[in-house]
Amino acid sequence: MTTRADVTPRRGVKPVALLDAGVDLVVGTALVGELVAVITDVLGRFFFDSPLLWTTEVSSLALSVIAFIGGAIAYRREQHVFIRTIVDLLPERPRHACYAFVDWLVLGIAVVCCHASLGLLTARWDETTPILEMRGTWLALPLSVGMVVLALYALIRLREQPLRAVVDGGLVASGLIATIVAVHLWWLPALSTGAAVLVALLAVLVTALLGLPIGFALILGTLAFLYTGGLVSLVALPQNMVDGVSRFVLLALPFFILAGFVMESGGISRRLVLFVASLVGRLRGGLLQVTVVSMYLVSGISGSKAADVAAVGLVMRDMLDEEGYDTAEAAAVLAASAATGECVPPSIAMLVLGSITSLSMGALFAAGLIPAAVIAFCLMLLIYVRSARSGANRPVDVGMGQHLRLAAGAIIPVSMPAFLFIGIFTGFATPTEVSAFAVAYGLLIAVFLYRELRARSLARIIATASTVAAMVLFTLAAAQAFSWVLSAAQVPQALANLLATMHDNAALFLITSIVGLVVLGSLLEGLPALLILAPLLLPMTPALGISQLHYGIVLLIAMGIGALLPPLGVGFYIACAVARAPMGRATRIMMPYVVVLLLGLLVVAFVPWLTLVFPRALGLAGPQG
Numbered sequence: 001m002t003t004r005a006d007v008t009p010r011r012g013v014k015p016v017a018l019l020d021a022g023v024d025l026v027v028g029t030a031l032v033g034e035l036v037a038v039i040t041d042v043l044g045r046f047f048f049d050s051p052l053l054w055t056t057e058v059s060s061l062a063l064s065v066i067a068f069i070g071g072a073i074a075y076r077r078e079q080h081v082f083i084r085t086i087v088d089l090l091p092e093r094p095r096h097a098c099y100a101f102v103d104w105l106v107l108g109i110a111v112v113c114c115h116a117s118l119g120l121l122t123a124r125w126d127e128t129t130p131i132l133e134m135r136g137t138w139l140a141l142p143l144s145v146g147m148v149v150l151a152l153y154a155l156i157r158l159r160e161q162p163l164r165a166v167v168d169g170g171l172v173a174s175g176l177i178a179t180i181v182a183v184h185l186w187w188l189p190a191l192s193t194g195a196a197v198l199v200a201l202l203a204v205l206v207t208a209l210l211g212l213p214i215g216f217a218l219i220l221g222t223l224a225f226l227y228t229g230g231l232v233s234l235v236a237l238p239q240n241m242v243d244g245v246s247r248f249v250l251l252a253l254p255f256f257i258l259a260g261f262v263m264e265s266g267g268i269s270r271r272l273v274l275f276v277a278s279l280v281g282r283l284r285g286g287l288l289q290v291t292v293v294s295m296y297l298v299s300g301i302s303g304s305k306a307a308d309v310a311a312v313g314l315v316m317r318d319m320l321d322e323e324g325y326d327t328a329e330a331a332a333v334l335a336a337s338a339a340t341g342e343c344v345p346p347s348i349a350m351l352v353l354g355s356i357t358s359l360s361m362g363a364l365f366a367a368g369l370i371p372a373a374v375i376a377f378c379l380m381l382l383i384y385v386r387s388a389r390s391g392a393n394r395p396v397d398v399g400m401g402q403h404l405r406l407a408a409g410a411i412i413p414v415s416m417p418a419f420l421f422i423g424i425f426t427g428f429a430t431p432t433e434v435s436a437f438a439v440a441y442g443l444l445i446a447v448f449l450y451r452e453l454r455a456r457s458l459a460r461i462i463a464t465a466s467t468v469a470a471m472v473l474f475t476l477a478a479a480q481a482f483s484w485v486l487s488a489a490q491v492p493q494a495l496a497n498l499l500a501t502m503h504d505n506a507a508l509f510l511i512t513s514i515v516g517l518v519v520l521g522s523l524l525e526g527l528p529a530l531l532i533l534a535p536l537l538l539p540m541t542p543a544l545g546i547s548q549l550h551y552g553i554v555l556l557i558a559m560g561i562g563a564l565l566p567p568l569g570v571g572f573y574i575a576c577a578v579a580r581a582p583m584g585r586a587t588r589i590m591m592p593y594v595v596v597l598l599l600g601l602l603v604v605a606f607v608p609w610l611t612l613v614f615p616r617a618l619g620l621a622g623p624q625g
Helices: 014-047 055-076 092-123 136-159 163-186 193-209 214-229 236-244 248-265 268-280 287-302 305-322 327-343 348-356 361-390 400-425 431-449 455-488 491-500 506-524 527-540 548-563 570-579 583-606 609-617
Strands: none
Touching: 014 055, 014 136, 014 248, 014 431, 014 455, 055 136, 055 248, 055 455, 092 136, 092 163, 092 214, 092 236, 136 236, 193 214, 193 455, 214 236, 214 455, 214 527, 236 455, 248 268, 248 348, 248 431, 248 455, 268 287, 268 305, 268 400, 268 431, 287 305, 287 327, 287 361, 305 327, 305 570, 327 348, 327 361, 327 548, 327 570, 327 583, 348 361, 348 527, 348 548, 361 431, 361 548, 361 583, 361 609, 400 431, 455 527, 506 527, 506 548, 506 583, 527 548, 548 583, 548 609, 570 583, 583 609
């Protein structure tokens, strides 16, 4: 992933800084307030049999604030996922014009969404929640406010860019809008629903490849469908976006992301990585083997792919440099091992899959452990072979005394995922509630035991975690709206008819699904692809004799591989940036790892026992999964 250092907003402008601080305060308060409420609810229910009945209702408001108002600050800080592989190859003038074009589009999207959301505010005035009797308008209001803030940020970014680029970008954006208007006015009578959805898909792919963040591209595609199709009011967009982030289970996303950043800043991740180095560092491949195992363990706590790569990569980078490892090889291993994290609980993708399907979250958590370990083992085997051929062994030599010290330091960090799993599997708390305790447990360790986290650092961590969580939730809301578009266009029925031609060919169905998710995961950064395809494909599996639980894990791994697949996979660029590796060389070295990832995925796909044995042993899945 690239950045626009030449057009980064200036921080010295006082009104803008005040706006940033105000948004951070609002979003951070929503996150911390809901965190305290969830923990209080669990403790009150367990010790005093007096739960807070209004927690679920308030969580919808908190999620809406984080997603939409936080989504605006995430845009300001360039935290949204975007693809600039093509744009960055352009000469200077068209490159800057593309940057401005994106900001013009964001401004237009914000204005249209804000206008459409006003109708939703009116429509939900008479709706009230059962406990607090809170009007439904409050749940939709953060979207309107967020779009206003987003429009302000878009104007600020345009003001800070070269005038020529702003004019060029504005002309291109005007041309795109004029084209959509022409389609609506001239061809609408002959424009079928299928053609309208084709326009929407083209709008998403073209603008995403030109650098528009994926979430905004999905919103633009939804608007294009609603406008050119002319079948439904534009209010369907804000309605689906708000409903897409109103589920209580989604609170686990910001909570686990916050827990990941607490781990990274509080020294928890570092102690885990150093302990792993003492255990497996003597294998051929040395620190590269350590990277794979560390990613597996850390993924079981943070839940966030970006947090995993940062937590492990930043610790490993200096160790790899000191031992003379190739930075490109290190980046490839870091990216490949991050793909396994998608099915190590509690990954964000796993939480999202459980929230949009009927799959049990506990069953998903149990089902992902062995498949992730199988793929990690395949990567370690490749590292072993490559190191033998190159003669680059460089094992980590740790004495017994140091090993014991590292083991003692890792006992408490290792206990963190153990407590998470015990809490979920014993029914003490839901995954959302457990994620809240993960934050509290991490803070206790980092602040009082290790004393590596101070109050000022904590405020920064909350702001950073809120921004990352907002990006995820905003993308989720946009994907929910676009999924509705596909449903309205009867794409699920068309897909079902296509797959029906496979009859009882489960192998062909699995391979087709894997290819589709890998390709779309690369184009749409994984999570939107999962949101769009999973609800369409999962209901088809029972007729083919495929367990839905097993199929869900296959989709998660395929999505993870796609999101880290060069040249478009955003996760690959994150790994290169963390490892400080040249992308060209890292891309070439990554290819053998991609092959092994795909082979490992095929093993998991065609040996369902690997996925189902653990959930069945725990009574979380029936004989058929």
